[in-house]
Amino acid sequence: MRPVSEFERIRAMLRIAADLDSPDEVVLGAGDDCALVRPASGESIVLSTDLSIEWVHFRRDWLSWEAIGYRATAAALSDLAAMAARPIGVLVSMALPRELKTPVFEQLTAGIVACLESSGAVLLGGDTSRSPAPVMIDITAVGAVEHAIRRTGARPEDELWVTGLLGSAASAVLALQSGLQPDPGARQKFEHPEPRWREAIWLAKRNALSAAIDLSDGLAGDAGHLSDASGVRVDIQVGSLPIDPSLDAWSETLAPLALAAGGGEDYELLFTSPPGIVSNLLADFRLTFGIELTRIGQISEGEGVSWRDQAGGPTDPPASAGYDHFT
Amino acid sequence: MRPVSEFERIRAMLRIAADLDSPDEVVLGAGDDCALVRPASGESIVLSTDLSIEWVHFRRDWLSWEAIGYRATAAALSDLAAMAARPIGVLVSMALPRELKTPVFEQLTAGIVACLESSGAVLLGGDTSRSPAPVMIDITAVGAVEHAIRRTGARPEDELWVTGLLGSAASAVLALQSGLQPDPGARQKFEHPEPRWREAIWLAKRNALSAAIDLSDGLAGDAGHLSDASGVRVDIQVGSLPIDPSLDAWSETLAPLALAAGGGEDYELLFTSPPGIVSNLLADFRLTFGIELTRIGQISEGEGVSWRDQAGGPTDPPASAGYDHFT
Known part of the structure; x- marks a missing residue:
């Protein structure tokens, strides 16, 4: 059985992200087993994923947790930019060691949400877990494009x-x-x-x-x-x-x-x-x-x-x- | 700069996954900045993400690397099943500690590909990194559905x-x-x-x-x-x-x-x-x-x-x- 705190964390994530305005492509946002997106006629859905791992991609003594969340999200959305695609949303997986309590999780989420807001994108789903050691954030960016640049x-x-x-x-x-x-x-x-x-x-x-x-x-x-x-x-x-x-x-x-x-x-x-x-x-x-x-x-x-x-x-x-x- | 081995690993992943038959929805598979998928008329794209972390979700002395990759993929595709959606593909992020060399990475990938093959799905993209400690696999499942079950x-x-x-x-x-x-x-x-x-x-x-x-x-x-x-x-x-x-x-x-x-x-x-x-x-x-x-x-x-x-x-x-x- 997963620890109760995992569900509490997912609820916290959904609460912090609740005020984001949903793009038209989002048929169903986070909260069920899956999210649903439907591109406009003639457009495709664009997908990319980007890992941010503590001690490899960032250090917690160099950046606030808010900035760590923001940077991880911006890195994922940047892959959409490379195809000239418009962001729709992200799926976020986060693993945190036990010593990092709920406020850290909330600050990471606030950074993710701030970056989403600046791009008009939403949280489409996610997963959380404890981590045996480093903080790990994996973000899948979801966008839409008519003619992708390759x-x-x-x-x-x-x-x-x-x-x-x-x-x-x-x-x-x-x-x-x-x-x-x-x-x-x-x-x-x-x-x-x-x-x-x-x-x-x-x-x-x-x-x-x-x-x-x-x-x-x-x-x-x-x-x-x-x-x-x-x-x-x-x-x-x-x-x-x-x-x-x-x-x-x-x-x-x-x-x-x-x-x-x-x-x-x-x-x-x-x-x-x-x-x-x-x-x-x-x-x-x-x-x-x-x-x-x-x-x-x-x-x-x-x-x-x-x-x-x-x-x-x-x-x-x-x-x-x-x-x-x-x- | 990312270590050269990261690109080698991504190439290995693409090579091992190259023989999978692409569903019609896949406009562009792995290898560029993003993948492109386009649902059939009346259908939506279905998205979910699932973390598998060593010592939390699996132990390397209990399962072969192939089985670890297979299970992580099956867990992600199972979220699509819960909405009665058909799998199209996955994006895979993997972080491995330095002591695990290329053959381990290839066995994990082979397990992922075996599970994809049994569902007619493909590798749509991914990211790799070294990990400071545990093996971490995050899989985003991508499917299609006309009427999602909630x-x-x-x-x-x-x-x-x-x-x-x-x-x-x-x-x-x-x-x-x-x-x-x-x-x-x-x-x-x-x-x-x-x-x-x-x-x-x-x-x-x-x-x-x-x-x-x-x-x-x-x-x-x-x-x-x-x-x-x-x-x-x-x-x-x-x-x-x-x-x-x-x-x-x-x-x-x-x-x-x-x-x-x-x-x-x-x-x-x-x-x-x-x-x-x-x-x-x-x-x-x-x-x-x-x-x-x-x-x-x-x-x-x-x-x-x-x-x-x-x-x-x-x-x-x-x-x-x-x-x-x-x-």
Whole structure:
């Protein structure tokens, strides 16, 4: 028999999430054996899952429980952004060790619900358990899309673009690892990353996305996934990366470029676009979303990721020393 | 940066699952940022999630890794059965401690895939991570249904029925806890439970389901959930429970009835039916599925779960001593 507290926790989760407005696609929300969703005519349901594990993906002494819940949810919704899909809701599985009592569970749930609210999504279901050791959160994101953007769509001549700034999460982690206060902007982006699904849908509507991926593993790794999936070469101009300015503080000991290229979990959108489209959208995009789009490279025939200097010649990949995904 | 082995593991998972036949609803399977599913006209997508954690839900010295993967998947698909939904696929998150190498991961995946294959479902996506301690598996089940059966539909005068036998998992766990070999039939049901979605759809088509729930927490607990959701009283005849015969071996030390009523994880279907329907279906059901349907009680106005003796008088609930969900 499961302990009574499991049902109490599920009830607490449902209570905290009860005020969220349900998207039209939700036929039946959390509380029965399953949730039911039905896409609008011509749309598909979009599904992805994302694990957050204590000591691997986060540390409880670095983040509030609210921020841990928020980040885990944002990471899951970010996968929807990579397909230019609209969030509908999430299913949440949480395992907590016995020493963490109900208030911790409620703070985690409040962070999850805050992130859902900012995306107009709801809690569709979940499971809870005690954990023998670490806190574990697994979030399945559920969205809807008419025309999904895939990793496979990059073509030679396409341009390579990125939203926002790179290296913010790496900057915050470096500070925390060193016992320092992170830069306030970097901390905000680390604690409450914004999944770029609105930006992705806006760009997709303007035919500006041929392929997309969200930056969870870091630019170097995710550009490699995009290259593999599309069967193309990705050239990145190292001089053009939009590096979070808080990384300048580390320039004496570590290369900000390496941190921006190798650090993960910024949850910005890396995308390719047919030539000449995005440059006409820059001002509108900035006005609409308050962040920049930056062209950082080019797609060509071939394979793999190549790094280019300002003259266009080959250069070494930025060393990824200094940031190792919390491990 | 995530360790390289994570991507290797995801590739291994995709490779092992590659031969599964895709249901029509799957627009895009695993491998991109998200999967895409589209229900047939008039149908909804059905979603549920189920955690399996080492030392809470299973022990690695009691089950093969293949059986651990199979059971975790069957438990998730069983939630679809409770709504009379057809499985489409699953998203799988797995966290393994470092000491467990690739072959263990592959055996877990093989067990997941074997269960998917027996239900005509596919792998729709997943995530992997190392775990600081226990093995953790979270499975989100994705199905489709036209008319979902809910926990809320039980009405006074309805009959209470159950599929198959109760207490098989409890019997196997008791043996393993005592250092004995489980009864072969009980072991088979413990290692490879069969989610009853075909049975549920068959019964729903014949208007034999007014409410349903799968027996994951045990008859006593799950009957309580059904009572709460429907706002009715559930009367259970203690003398009519279809107890797994392997529990007879424990009758000198423990009451088989208490084990059948309190033991969880049999994944049989507990359902209510309008009067007089199921009794006409019994022979057909047995011929079709090779298991029995047993009437174990009655729905009335009121609330809660009441236990009844053979004369219909009130009796004490079966004590649930002896089985405590592996903890």
